Amino acid sequence: MPIIKSAKKAARQAVKRTAQNQQIKKFIKAALKAFKADPTPENLSKAQSEYDKAAKKGLLKKNTASRRKANLVKIAKAAKTEATEAPKKTVKKAAAKKPAAKKTVKKSAK
Secondary structure, three states, X not given: OOOXXXXXXXXXXXXXXXXXXXXXXXXXXXXXXXXXXOOOHHHHHHHHHHHHHHHHOOOOOHHHHHHXXXXXXXXXXXXXHHHHHHHHHXXXXXXOXXXXXXXXXXXXXX
């Protein structure tokens, strides 16, 4: 236990900062879990926002946050292509009808 007044204050501040950092990490993990469960643009935006907040507050380095956001985008693109490929295989397209051929009419010369 610190004896000096400034050390006591530093210990109190450290406890508060630790609690805030843990809260931010929980938000990141929750957003990431939600995104991986359902990779929608809304969940992607939420997860990227959480990484930006963590980088702004100094919890993550800027490049670390950027790298993780880029990986999220890769996941989103992969999920998007999987979602678009599956219906194409199962849906059959109906053949388009050809327009009826026009009959040519000869004009009589008068």
